[in-house]
Amino acid sequence: xxxxxxxxxxxxxxxxxxxxxxxDALRSDxxxxxxxxxxxxxxxxxxxxxxxVAVVIYNDHGLNFFxxxxxxxxxxxxxxxxxxxxxxxxxxxPPFHGDPELSWHIINSVSxxxxxxxxxxxxKVDHGFTVPMSLFWKGNTYWDVKTIPVCINTVQHPLPSPxxxxxxxxxxxxxxxxxxxDLKVVVLGTGGMSHQLDxxxxxxxxxxxxxxxxxxIVDDPEALAAISMHDLVxxxxxxxxxxxxxxxxxxxxxxxxxxxxSNYHVAISNTATGLxxxxxxx
Amino acid sequence: xxxxxxxxEPIPGTYIFDGEAAMKGYAxxxxxxxxxxxxxxxxxxxxxxxxxxxxGLTDEQRQAIRxxxxxxxxxxxxxxxxxxxxxxxxxxxxQDLGAQQTGRTVDEFKAFIKSQA
Numbered sequence: 001x002x003x004x005x006x007x008x009x010x011x012x013x014x015x016x017x018x019x020x021x022x023x024d025a026l027r028s029d030x031x032x033x034x035x036x037x038x039x040x041x042x043x044x045x046x047x048x049x050x051x052x053v054a055v056v057i058y059n060d061h062g063l064n065f066f067x068x069x070x071x072x073x074x075x076x077x078x079x080x081x082x083x084x085x086x087x088x089x090x091x092x093x094p095p096f097h098g099d100p101e102l103s104w105h106i107i108n109s110v111s112x113x114x115x116x117x118x119x120x121x122x123x124k125v126d127h128g129f130t131v132p133m134s135l136f137w138k139g140n141t142y143w144d145v146k147t148i149p150v151c152i153n154t155v156q157h158p159l160p161s162p163x164x165x166x167x168x169x170x171x172x173x174x175x176x177x178x179x180x181x182d183l184k185v186v187v188l189g190t191g192g193m194s195h196q197l198d199x200x201x202x203x204x205x206x207x208x209x210x211x212x213x214x215x216x217i218v219d220d221p222e223a224l225a226a227i228s229m230h231d232l233v234x235x236x237x238x239x240x241x242x243x244x245x246x247x248x249x250x251x252x253x254x255x256x257x258x259x260x261x262s263n264y265h266v267a268i269s270n271t272a273t274g275l276x277x278x279x280x281x282x
Numbered sequence: 283x284x285x286x287x288x289x290x291e292p293i294p295g296t297y298i299f300d301g302e303a304a305m306k307g308y309a310x311x312x313x314x315x316x317x318x319x320x321x322x323x324x325x326x327x328x329x330x331x332x333x334x335x336x337x338g339l340t341d342e343q344r345q346a347i348r349x350x351x352x353x354x355x356x357x358x359x360x361x362x363x364x365x366x367x368x369x370x371x372x373x374x375x376x377q378d379l380g381a382q383q384t385g386r387t388v389d390e391f392k393a394f395i396k397s398q399a
Binding site: 061063066068088156179187203206228233234239266269 | 290296297299304309312314315317319323352353362364366369370375376377379383391395397398
């Protein structure tokens, strides 16, 4: 049977996409050092897991989806996913392998639990997906891992509530663990932490709230799931609503998890960065 | 200024991109979404008026684009993720946008971010 071995969260700020190819040089740069230093332990853990599949919970920022057809929850069911020009200069990176058979298993399984996903046989993945993959698989060495993109709307309100996302994550977790093939699976939840790009409140960061989230995501995700979207936007900033992606990831893990590592840094670009590595406890 | 219609008190300085904004800003956002393509970015730079006309921007949207005025674009229904593809044409970063929206210099804006560490 397929087994979820753990989950990772990381911010996916576009500036990181530009910095990743120069990571070794930037490790001595005081701006980047506190950020990149956090990833050593995460990569060590991930490489020891040697996962076959990464399910990546992320949000599209207007590369694949537009407002003409904007799904709340979408999933890739393709053999390959490609990054593309996002319009403002992030370097594009090599394609990702998919696992459409597992995608359809997840689609069918969560549908039986009343989660109706938009299924995508063609899907471009943007920095919400690619930056974390580049960070965790240094040098874009992700060729032997298959990926399943799960895209959640954070563009247009109403966004799905934290509680709904947590439940979707739980359904995805049950789906994966009922898959008959012996696969090791990790789940990534990308985005966050507090940030706001637009409006007179641009630049807002809430360290206290972020640190509370990093604590709660480990042992008390229900506390995060209980937050309303209004309070999330208020506490984490307009784009800090991406916490719902972390929460979806957490839902897919076991009730009890072991925290392997976490890192928090203010800030890269306009965003407080957070990294959490959680291992499933059988 | 338009405020949150999420349930709860309005969040000052925060534009909630909901159905109303999405309808108001559709032409503007559609144009900005087109800037994923380098060919479209070039076409815009070659003849800004013609390109805006093609997408049917309102006068308010046209003026905000002409002025590269982010708050103006937001008030005209723009969504920041699509707008970033417009401002990216001019190599403006989200920190440049933050500075413009908050009336700070870019250095002041960066210092403000850091002050919250």
